[in-house]
Amino acid sequence: MDVLEQSYAYRARAALDMLMNEGATPPTERKAAAFTTIARRLLSAGRNDVGIAALKAHEPSELVQKAVAQVLDADELWSGPLAQQLAAAYIASVAEQSIFDQLKVYARVLPPRMRQVMIATAAVGNVVSEGAPKPVRDLTLNLGDVDFLKAVGIVVMSKELASATGGEGAALFEQELQKATVRALNRSVLTAFIDSGTSVIAAGTDPLASLRAGLQAAGPSEGFVVAMSAGDAAWLATSEANRGGMGVRGGEFVRGVHIVVMDDHTGMTIIPASRVGIYDGGLSVRSTDQADVDMRDTPESPGAKTSLWQTNSAAIIVERQWQLVSGGAEAVTVEG
Structure with missing residues (x-):
């Protein structure tokens, strides 16, 4: 086996080890760890754009790579659905x-992402036709007006x-x-x-x-x-x-x-x-x-x-x- 073949073998083994370790960790924990990885990279870079570029280029985690693949800055990053999943997993942790x-x-x-909210509930126990439930509103609001x-x-x-x-x-x-x-x-x-x-x-x-x-x-x-x-x-x-x-x-x-x-x-x-x-x-x-x-x-x-x-x-x-x-x-x- 020459040097190039050895290099390929080492890289394949490293990728396999990473996949095996990730498979042993519950999905929520992997997502929370990915969120922490992003946060630490942003801190060490000192700038959002530099940190995101570094994550795109060098971070081996597939979750992180997918979260940062198409974004340009941190504000855009956290509006993405996968990054939101990572943040939610970290919150759960x-x-x-x-x-x-x-x-x-x-x-x-x-x-x-909901603007109009209305909830009304009622309950009734009656055998006559007039005993129909009469819902009473207990939550009505327009989230567009909420600070x-x-x-x-x-x-x-x-x-x-x-x-x-x-x-x-x-x-x-x-x-x-x-x-x-x-x-x-x-x-x-x-x-x-x-x-x-x-x-x-x-x-x-x-x-x-x-x-x-x-x-x-x-x-x-x-x-x-x-x-x-x-x-x-x-x-x-x-x-x-x-x-x-x-x-x-x-x-x-x-x-x-x-x-x-x-x-x-x-x-x-x-x-x-x-x-x-x-x-x-x-x-x-x-x-x-x-x-x-x-x-x-x-x-x-x-x-x-x-x-x-x-x-x-x-x-x-x-x-x-x-x-x-x-x-x-x-x-x-x-x-x-």
């Missing part, structure tokens, strides 16, 4: 930590770190991407539910008593999403009442009650999820290495404008578009 995505388990979720909200997160890394090879660099990026995707959305969704009309009740003797009181005050629902501090979540996770297997960072406490941890949250906020109507506009990412970013050492400390270009850094911006499109779900706050 971090959904356990997302208030919005746990609401979607029980809420009325409107289909995308959609945006939750935006950002990850800034030095280009050396963003381009680092090996498992450690990839794992670090995945951790930061997850934080950027979830934290801004959790805060904005919680803000949308909490207003001057929110019911506030006193805390119980322990986190379980507080949770029970909040669920009782929230009224009937097919399921509840509860935001709480890490300390309360750890207490509940280690209690005998934890029948759903939630961990110290949240999860299903019992069937129909999902806990989401927010480190800066005080008390508990209980949302009766099945009384909510929501719209999910999807997830997109884009990168830059030319902007000035307001950097700070802690959330409370004063910020300082920092040039990404001068510090040889790049940023990736994670954007989620969403809206609550129907009410009827009053959140309950349990005092901390």
Whole structure:
């Protein structure tokens, strides 16, 4: 076997190994990994057009290749059907930590790309002809008149770190991407539910008593999403009442009650999820290495404008578009 034949054999073996490894991974996980690959390449390139060109030229993943094949920029990329599937798979991979995505388990979720929405329901039990159902409208709206909200997160890394090879660099990026995707959305969704009309009740003797009181005050629902501090979540996770297997960072406490941890949250906020109507506009990412970013050492400390270009850094911006499109779900706050 000459050198050329050996080269062909090595390439064939590498392609076969890749296919075998992909076949052992569930499809949703492969799609979520493809989304992360695109995001990391955009970050390391520092510019959307450069990152997309690099993905087209060098990325071996067939999912990534198909997603970027016909696009020119990041905005066009995330409007494509395959890229939207990759983004949806990534959202599913971090959904356990997302208030919005746990609401979607029980809420009325409107289909995308729809303008006119009307829902009316009725039920009747009668044996006479006059006992016909009389539907009552409980959701009527024109999505063309709805102002959609945006939750935006950002990850800034030095280009050396963003381009680092090996498992450690990839794992670090995945951790930061997850934080950027979830934290801004959790805060904005919680803000949308909490207003001057929110019911506030006193805390119980322990986190379980507080949770029970909040669920009782929230009224009937097919399921509840509860935001709480890490300390309360750890207490509940280690209690005998934890029948759903939630961990110290949240999860299903019992069937129909999902806990989401927010480190800066005080008390508990209980949302009766099945009384909510929501719209999910999807997830997109884009990168830059030319902007000035307001950097700070802690959330409370004063910020300082920092040039990404001068510090040889790049940023990736994670954007989620969403809206609550129907009410009827009053959140309950349990005092901390």
